[in-house]
Amino acid sequence: xxxxxxxxxxRAGVRLTGPRRKLAALIERREGHFTAADLLKDAGRRRxxxxxxxxxxxxxxxxxxxxxxxxxxxxxxxxxxxCEPTHHHxxxxxxxxxxxxxxxxxxxxVTHEAARxxxxxxxxHRLELFGxxxxxxxxx
Amino acid sequence: xxxxxxxxxxRAGVRLTGPRRKLAALIERREGHFTAADLLKDAGRRRxxxxxxxxxxxxxxxxxxxxxxxxxxxxxxxxxxxCEPTHHHxxxxxxxxxxxxxxxxxxxxVTHEAARxxxxxxxxHRLELFGxxxxxxxxx
DNA sequence: AGCACATATGATACCCAGTATCAATAGACC
DNA sequence: GGTCTATTGATACTGGGTATCATATGTGCT
Ligand SMILES: [Zn+2]
Ligand SMILES: [Zn+2]
Ligand SMILES: [Zn+2]
Ligand SMILES: [Zn+2]
Numbered sequence: 078x079x080x081x082x083x084x085x086x087x088r089a090g091v092r093l094t095g096p097r098r099k100l101a102a103l104i105e106r107r108e109g110h111f112t113a114a115d116l117l118k119d120a121g122r123r124r125x126x127x128x129x130x131x132x133x134x135x136x137x138x139x140x141x142x143x144x145x146x147x148x149x150x151x152x153x154x155x156x157x158x159x160c161e162p163t164h165h166h167x168x169x170x171x172x173x174x175x176x177x178x179x180x181x182x183x184x185x186x187v188t189h190e191a192a193r194x195x196x197x198x199x200x201x202h203r204l205e206l207f208g209x210x211x212x213x214x215x216x217x
Numbered sequence: 218x219x220x221x222x223x224x225x226x227x228r229a230g231v232r233l234t235g236p237r238r239k240l241a242a243l244i245e246r247r248e249g250h251f252t253a254a255d256l257l258k259d260a261g262r263r264r265x266x267x268x269x270x271x272x273x274x275x276x277x278x279x280x281x282x283x284x285x286x287x288x289x290x291x292x293x294x295x296x297x298x299x300c301e302p303t304h305h306h307x308x309x310x311x312x313x314x315x316x317x318x319x320x321x322x323x324x325x326x327v328t329h330e331a332a333r334x335x336x337x338x339x340x341x342h343r344l345e346l347f348g349x350x351x352x353x354x355x356x357x
Numbered sequence: 358a359g360c361a362c363a364t365a366t367g368a369t370a371c372c373c374a375g376t377a378t379c380a381a382t383a384g385a386c387c
Numbered sequence: 388g389g390t391c392t393a394t395t396g397a398t399a400c401t402g403g404g405t406a407t408c409a410t411a412t413g414t415g416c417t
Contacts, residue, residue: 092413094365113403128367133404149289151341153375155403168337179331184324188346191319196351197308201291205343206328211336232384232393253374268396273375293404295374 078159079105085142085162096127100135109174110148110156151207166203170210179206218299219245225282225302236267240275249314250288250296291347306343310350319346 079101083093103119104111113132120127136157139145143162148169150156158167158176165180184204192199219241223233243259244251253272260267276297279285283302288309290296298307298316305320324344332339 092364094413096366126367129403130368130405131366134365147293151343153287153295155293168331168335168339170337171340177335177337179327179335181330183327183330184344187319187323187344190321190323191308191346192348195308195317195319196354197310197317197346197348198354199308199346199348200311201347203291203343203345203347204324204327206331206337206339207341207343208332208337208339214336214338234384234394236395266396269374270376270397271395274394 082139082142082144085144086138089138089142091138096125096131097135099125100127100132104139104145104159107159109176110150110158110169111174112154112156148205166205168206168208170213171207172209172213175210175212177210179204222279222282222284225284226278229278229282231278236265236271237275239265239267240272244279244285244299247299249316250290250298250309251314252294252296288345306345308346308348310353311347312349312353315350315352317350319344 079098082101082104083098086097087093100116100120103116107115107119113136116136117127117129117132120132136145136147140147140157144159145157146160146167147155147157148167150169151171156174158169160167160178163180165178168177168179170176184202188199188202191197219238222241222244223238226237227233240256240260243256247255247259253276256276257267257269257272260272276285276287280287280297284299285297286300286307287295287297288307290309291311296314298309300307300316300318303320305318308317308319310316324342328339328342331337
């Protein structure tokens with residue numbers, strides 16, 4: 078999956094630098110959603126000497142390529158989820174942060190109807206589902 | 218609509234203070250979504266002497282009462298939309314910021330299906346539609 | 358392999374949203 | 388009006404994110 082990110086960066090025409098490779102590897106090891114600060118801490122712990130700005134820059138790049146998606150948690154903080162670059166949405170565990178993709182988003186009917194009633198031309202949508210993952214449910 | 222907010226604050230058991238009344242009036246005059254900074258500027262222009270913290274505090278209160286909803290625009294900034302305290306979603310114009318409510322969110326089917334497949338217990342969802350309002354469409 | 362050059366990096370300083378603190382103020386209720 | 392507590396606003400602070408810019412490093416060419 079780090080490979081996937083590096084391929085995408087290559088395809089996007091940007092350089093495959095050391096910091097980018099290292100960060101991609103760190104992202105690969107992450108479970109669930111993470112913040113820019115989390116990544117920065119990961120890098121710091123391993124003395125990678127990676128700068129704050131570089132982390133944000135890579136996350137933006139990956140986000141443009143759709144390999145990472147920035148979501149807004151219910152508590153207002155921003156987090157990132159590694160994912161596939163196709164249209165889909167996320168199911169996020171409010172307890173442990175685990176995420177799952179919801180690829181068949183059947184809301185085309187909803188958007189169509191909303192467009193018809195409002196006269197708006199709908200160009201994008203965002204759907205996020207929050208709850209408790211199986212583990213956290215059973216762990217109670 | 219400022220009345221509505223003040224009533225709700227009253228019902229919530231908090232004091233109906235001068236700053237809150239003034240801010241409610243300012244919110245009433247707003248069109249489309251606005252940021253905390255916008256409100257603060259409104260108040261500043263009129264020499265209302267309202268502090269930064271007070272604005273944030275009121276927005277949080279109103280948000281708890283469901284009279285204002287905080288949304289995350291595609292560009293990553295936070296904005297508020299005055300609205301009714303019932304479950305609904307927003308259609309936001311990417312050009313002028315106008316908003317409309319979408320009260321019939323027909324995504325229960327989607328969430329049900331997602332829950333069944335993933336094993337998650339879904340507790341909340343967020344759906345936001347972005348596009349162009351009728352005015353902005355015709356204005357090209 | 359070596360060169361040249363543009364891109365990327367990281368240190369630093371900075372900006373902006375939001376929050377903690379706290380003495381002073383002003384609602385609410387009697 | 389008087390009391391008592393919630394609220395206010397000034398100030399200082401935090402934390403996410405960005406602009407700057409001299410330095411370092413990929414990449415393409417030879
Ligand atoms: Zn979980
Ligand atoms: Zn969708
Ligand atoms: Zn518009
Ligand atoms: Zn809904």
